[in-house]
Amino acid sequence: MAFAPAFRFEPSSNELTLRPSAAAVALATKHRQQTTAIVRRTQRSDVLEAEARARASEKGDVSDEMVLAETELQFGQYWGQTFRWLLENDVGYVVSILASHQKEREGGMTMRTPLMSNKDALVSYTRLFPPMSTNEVDDTLLGFGEHAHRSYKSLYNARDRESRT
Numbered sequence: 001m002a003f004a005p006a007f008r009f010e011p012s013s014n015e016l017t018l019r020p021s022a023a024a025v026a027l028a029t030k031h032r033q034q035t036t037a038i039v040r041r042t043q044r045s046d047v048l049e050a051e052a053r054a055r056a057s058e059k060g061d062v063s064d065e066m067v068l069a070e071t072e073l074q075f076g077q078y079w080g081q082t083f084r085w086l087l088e089n090d091v092g093y094v095v096s097i098l099a100s101h102q103k104e105r106e107g108g109m110t111m112r113t114p115l116m117s118n119k120d121a122l123v124s125y126t127r128l129f130p131p132m133s134t135n136e137v138d139d140t141l142l143g144f145g146e147h148a149h150r151s152y153k154s155l156y157n158a159r160d161r162e163s164r165t
Helices: 022-033 045-058 064-069 083-089 091-106 114-126 152-156
Strands: none
Touching: 045 064, 045 114, 064 083, 064 114, 083 091, 083 114, 091 114
16 A cells, blocks of 8 residues: 555554654744745645646556545645655644544535645545544543543533644
């Protein structure tokens, strides 16, 4: 599965590592330190797909899965990185995007803007992998960090900004 990311797992528990890799921290820091605002325009999904297909072709695999892996993120601190890079370097960030996007869609946001299409594509890519494919927000305790005592469901339904982020 050439399109699959090399997930990072915690050695003690064999659970996905949610904190960013050194490469992700360096990139986010670099973006924050830029003194001039960079104006970026979100590309249409057909343009993104064509670019991703070209990168996939260079690797000899133009399957739908590989095209998704090579699709570039169109927002946030990792703008321009591929979906595969994102899953390899900051699963925690991806999880927050997925939760936010799910809430947007459940809240009735049905528009097909380039940004929403990019998020939909990211959702499709993450669902290809068992560690990321949970479709339920349940009562399982988070078990780490400041909110270790809280369940995924309680965080998902939280109203205060700190818990939601």
